[in-house]
Amino acid sequence: MIRLSIPLRQALSRLSLPVLIAAALGIMLLGKADTAMVERGRMALADTLAPVYGLITEPVSAVRGLLSELAEWRDLRAENARLRDENARLHRWQAAALSLGSENALLRRQLGFLPEAPASFHTARVVADAGGTYARAVLLAVPPDVPLRKGQVALDERGLAGRVTEVGSRSARVLLVTDMNSRIPVVLERSRARAMLAGTNGRLPRLEHYPADAPPQEGERVVTSAEAGVFPAGLPVGVVRRGANGTPEVELFARLDRLDMLRIFEFGLSGILPPEAVARPEPRARR
Numbered sequence: 001m002i003r004l005s006i007p008l009r010q011a012l013s014r015l016s017l018p019v020l021i022a023a024a025l026g027i028m029l030l031g032k033a034d035t036a037m038v039e040r041g042r043m044a045l046a047d048t049l050a051p052v053y054g055l056i057t058e059p060v061s062a063v064r065g066l067l068s069e070l071a072e073w074r075d076l077r078a079e080n081a082r083l084r085d086e087n088a089r090l091h092r093w094q095a096a097a098l099s100l101g102s103e104n105a106l107l108r109r110q111l112g113f114l115p116e117a118p119a120s121f122h123t124a125r126v127v128a129d130a131g132g133t134y135a136r137a138v139l140l141a142v143p144p145d146v147p148l149r150k151g152q153v154a155l156d157e158r159g160l161a162g163r164v165t166e167v168g169s170r171s172a173r174v175l176l177v178t179d180m181n182s183r184i185p186v187v188l189e190r191s192r193a194r195a196m197l198a199g200t201n202g203r204l205p206r207l208e209h210y211p212a213d214a215p216p217q218e219g220e221r222v223v224t225s226a227e228a229g230v231f232p233a234g235l236p237v238g239v240v241r242r243g244a245n246g247t248p249e250v251e252l253f254a255r256l257d258r259l260d261m262l263r264i265f266e267f268g269l270s271g272i273l274p275p276e277a278v279a280r281p282e283p284r285a286r287r
Helices: 006-033 035-111
Strands: 120-128 137-141 153-155 160-167 171-176 183-188 194-198 206-208 221-224 236-242 248-252 261-266
Touching: 137 160, 137 261, 171 261, 183 236
Parallel strands: none
Antiparallel strands: 120 137, 120 261, 137 171, 153 160, 153 261, 160 171, 183 194, 183 221, 194 206, 206 248, 221 236, 236 248
């Protein structure tokens, strides 16, 4: 090993920075003087290193693919475990449903239950969000050969949407359940308490006239009641939500903000009675 004296090392350390600066300036001047030569040198270096880069990237890509496959296998194992648990729960629910179905059939036979006739329906497209007389209503395009009448029930694919209030030769207007003129008798599914669903012209209608000893509970399902023969029993409406001031409101199953198609059901009920159909008392004879 060559040992340098201290003065020589000090001189070399002082000269290293000027030498590097001079080399950098020389390379810059060389590049400006003969760009073609520099470009050829750069490409020659790139051609030399390209196979090396290819050899390096292949194992890196292989390792990356292996790690991705291992992650997928791990996710598949977790997914399979979750699906096995769900399948086991579904088998238990299926057994319970079969047992309840046979018990229900037995009870119906013992009670002499007469099943209701299946309801007929027509599907119509929502063509306008014009309320007309009402603030929350939609207009349906109806073919002339489709018989609709006032009072028929309108549902989307998720739940109750409203009722038919006006019928024309090629159109019909449906009053939505959120309109302030809408009043629907409902039942709280858990407590079986009766209430009235009242529209507010807002997104969520509220519950009124429920028993004081059975207030609506958060998350409780709400279905229609057969009270007064206006609606059939059991149509899905929504779930109970508590408003900002504690008022019980109903988050609807139906997506009233994105209605495209509605099914108009005929349940054979009286529906909305016109004024001339309401019985009036006869005047009393004077004595």
